[in-house]
Amino acid sequence: MKKQETKKLIKDVLSSNRRTLLESEAKKLISAWGISTPKSILIKKKKDIKAEAKKLTPPYVLKVVSQDILHKSEAGGVVTDIKNIKELNNVWTKMVKNISHKMPTARIDSFLLEEMSPIGIEVIIGGLRDPQFGPVVMFGTGGILVELMKDVSYRLAPLDKKEALEMIREVKGYPLLTGFRGSKPADIDSLSETIVKLSEILIEIEDIKEIEINPLFVYEKGVKAVDVKAVLNSE
Amino acid sequence: MSRKTSDIKFFFNPKFIAVIGASPAPGKISNAILENLKRTGFSGVIYPVNPKYKSINDLRCYSSISEIPCDIDISVIAVPSTVVLETLKDAGKKVKGAIIVSGGFKEMGDNGKRLEEEIKETAEKNEIRIMGPNCLGIYDTVSKLDTFFIQADRIKRPSNGGISIISQSGSFAATIMDELASKGIGVARIINYGNRIDVNESDCLEFLADDEATKVVALYIESVDDGRRFIDVASECTKKKPVVAVKVGRRNAGVNAARSHTGAMTGRYEIYRAAFKKAGIREVDGYEEFKDACRILNIHSRGKGKRVLIITDGGGIGVNIADACENYGLRVDELREVTKNCLTSKLPPFCSIGNPIDLTGSVTDEHYITALEEGLKNGFDIAIVTVLWGPPQLTERLVDKLKEAMQRHNTPIIVCSPGGEFTKRINSLFEGKGIPVFSTPESAVRAAAILCSKRI
Numbered sequence: 001m002k003k004q005e006t007k008k009l010i011k012d013v014l015s016s017n018r019r020t021l022l023e024s025e026a027k028k029l030i031s032a033w034g035i036s037t038p039k040s041i042l043i044k045k046k047k048d049i050k051a052e053a054k055k056l057t058p059p060y061v062l063k064v065v066s067q068d069i070l071h072k073s074e075a076g077g078v079v080t081d082i083k084n085i086k087e088l089n090n091v092w093t094k095m096v097k098n099i100s101h102k103m104p105t106a107r108i109d110s111f112l113l114e115e116m117s118p119i120g121i122e123v124i125i126g127g128l129r130d131p132q133f134g135p136v137v138m139f140g141t142g143g144i145l146v147e148l149m150k151d152v153s154y155r156l157a158p159l160d161k162k163e164a165l166e167m168i169r170e171v172k173g174y175p176l177l178t179g180f181r182g183s184k185p186a187d188i189d190s191l192s193e194t195i196v197k198l199s200e201i202l203i204e205i206e207d208i209k210e211i212e213i214n215p216l217f218v219y220e221k222g223v224k225a226v227d228v229k230a231v232l233n234s235e
Numbered sequence: 236m237s238r239k240t241s242d243i244k245f246f247f248n249p250k251f252i253a254v255i256g257a258s259p260a261p262g263k264i265s266n267a268i269l270e271n272l273k274r275t276g277f278s279g280v281i282y283p284v285n286p287k288y289k290s291i292n293d294l295r296c297y298s299s300i301s302e303i304p305c306d307i308d309i310s311v312i313a314v315p316s317t318v319v320l321e322t323l324k325d326a327g328k329k330v331k332g333a334i335i336v337s338g339g340f341k342e343m344g345d346n347g348k349r350l351e352e353e354i355k356e357t358a359e360k361n362e363i364r365i366m367g368p369n370c371l372g373i374y375d376t377v378s379k380l381d382t383f384f385i386q387a388d389r390i391k392r393p394s395n396g397g398i399s400i401i402s403q404s405g406s407f408a409a410t411i412m413d414e415l416a417s418k419g420i421g422v423a424r425i426i427n428y429g430n431r432i433d434v435n436e437s438d439c440l441e442f443l444a445d446d447e448a449t450k451v452v453a454l455y456i457e458s459v460d461d462g463r464r465f466i467d468v469a470s471e472c473t474k475k476k477p478v479v480a481v482k483v484g485r486r487n488a489g490v491n492a493a494r495s496h497t498g499a500m501t502g503r504y505e506i507y508r509a510a511f512k513k514a515g516i517r518e519v520d521g522y523e524e525f526k527d528a529c530r531i532l533n534i535h536s537r538g539k540g541k542r543v544l545i546i547t548d549g550g551g552i553g554v555n556i557a558d559a560c561e562n563y564g565l566r567v568d569e570l571r572e573v574t575k576n577c578l579t580s581k582l583p584p585f586c587s588i589g590n591p592i593d594l595t596g597s598v599t600d601e602h603y604i605t606a607l608e609e610g611l612k613n614g615f616d617i618a619i620v621t622v623l624w625g626p627p628q629l630t631e632r633l634v635d636k637l638k639e640a641m642q643r644h645n646t647p648i649i650v651c652s653p654g655g656e657f658t659k660r661i662n663s664l665f666e667g668k669g670i671p672v673f674s675t676p677e678s679a680v681r682a683a684a685i686l687c688s689k690r691i
Binding site: 020038070093124126127128130132133136138146147150152154155156210212216229231 | 459461462463465494495496497498499500503505506507508509510512513
């Protein structure tokens with residue numbers, strides 16, 4: 001998807017009366033800005049699994065795609081480390097059953113089958129539109145404890161690479177990225193560029209109210225956006 | 236809506252002032268305003284307005300604004316809230332600006348809020364810029380304007396200096412003013428705009444950015460009116476002079492919808508901090524640091540870097556200062572060998588030569604100067620001279636000697652001198668000579684950190 005096409009994507013979401021982008025849409029959006037996401041395929045019907053899964057390299061991740069489910073893990077809508085197609089078929093059946101049990105009213109649009117990304121250093125990059133100061137970008141160390149640790153830094157958008165680097169250096173967890181206890185340093189350059197790109201998305205697409213890549217895996221070389229959420233303005 | 240600087244400049248250079256609701260009765264707010272205007276030596280013309288009197292304090296009193304023979308720059312309004320609107324209607328287009336001191340508006344609920352709306356409408360129609368309501372207005376040592384209704388024997392007025400303060404809160408403005416005055420620190424303009432129905436922090440910042448009398452701007456902020464404009468004008472201002480700010484009301488978190496972690500974690504305060512960073516404003520943490528920032532920036536406008544030289548006659552305090560430096564991100568680098576050798580030959584053998592330089596209890600005034608002169612040859616950015624007054628050979632003459640040293644060097648010198656009565660007396664001598672003196676290691680180091688922060 002090209003940057004210009006993202007505007008149509010947003011328009012379509014709004015006209016179908018949704019305020020939250022599906023994960024697949026949010027990933028398309030950030031990909032248009034050159035932020036790397038896992039290789040993936042949307043599958044609607046179980047019978048297509050075999051043919052589609054062959055196009056990807058296992059292990060797989062299967063995620064439910066539903067406008068009614070914002071927190072997929074809680075709904076039983078995410079399974080990782082699926083070794084082969086046989087296992088994938090079982091996971092699919094179980095996931096449908098789980099969701100219909102936990103969230104019986106949720107409409108299931110499709111399933112997102114992804115190549116599983118190798119573990120990197122987990123960070124969060126978020127953005128929101130403040131009614132008074134406009135777009136704000138947040139960076140922090142990621143993981144499930146993100147709201148507890150609050151190891152984050154902020155800048156107002158638009159921001160440049162220098163400011164993005166400052167944000168990265170400001171958090172307490174910064175040494176995790178520079179080679180903590182013998183690990184190789186992470187690609188801080190790509191990370192800072194990703195922060196700048198998120199800032200650009202916020203500036204460019206005014207309909208976005210909140211956007212968040214969490215986690216973003218940072219590797220020795222490159223980064224990968226493993227999960228993305230985007231919420232649009234109400235009116 | 237775009238406004239220009241010239242819009243509020245007239246508030247700071249008035250020729251004709253009307254005081255509405257003027258009273259001869261001592262203790263009345265309007266009387267205090269009249270008295271203060273006279274006391275500061277305001278050189279323009281003052282017109283008291285009150286239909287009840289023919290003259291007040293030897294000034295002719297007018298029954299209404301319309302009766303005054305000329306146009307008015309500032310009308311200071313100190314009448315009950317219900318009469319303010321009428322006053323503005325009377326003024327027509329005769330008045331450029333009004334400082335509405337009266338309370339009883341938004342802060343009192345819906346009726347007050349409605350009154351404010353009506354005032355705003357009338358002011359816009361008559362092209363009157365409004366400061367307030369519910370404010371103290373302006374204390375200005377340049378134009379000698381003082382609309383603060385607090386009596387000068389209760390709250391001291393600072394002399395002329397380079398700091399200008401913008402404060403949403405009247406009590407904060409008045410208290411800081413009193414503290415600065417009692418420390419002998421001068422100000423240029425102090426502005427308190429209260430309920431802010433028109434003139435706001437951005438207008439004031441825009442004016443102060445170009446104001447030659449203002450060398451440093453200190454902001455007290457509860458909230459800002461127009462976020463993006465604030466950032467624009469503050470960014471312009473910080474290019475020209477240091478701006479420090481304290482943000483209060485930090486607890487009202489999470490107005491942003493919480494559908495993401497980002498939304499849930501981000502309160503108003505975090506966004507204000509990001510805004511300050513964007514604009515190059517140095518944030519200070521609370522009342523104490525605000526006051527200290529004013530004190531230090533009044534004397535030294537900037538430090539070049541983060542390297543601190545510590546000189547003391549008390550080993551323990553020296554280490555305490557060095558620790559505090561680390562906490563505030565300052566560097567306490569070791570002295571060069573050549574400097575150490577030089578100091579070893581010039582100072583008595585019991586001195587501990589390093590950073591800190593510890594001159595011990597046998598110190599003399601000259602030892603301090605020697606240590607400072609040699610130490611500064613190492614290219615330090617700031618010196619903290621930590622004098623404890625126990626050593627018997629130290630004398631008050633050190634005050635003058637340090638003053639002379641300050642004049643010889645570009646490097647900011649900060650004195651830290653903790654102690655009781657005797658120490659406090661000497662500290663006031665330092666203050667009298669314009670040497671910044673702090674009475675705790677932490678406050679001295681915090682002041683040093685303010686000097687070396689970015690954009691200041």
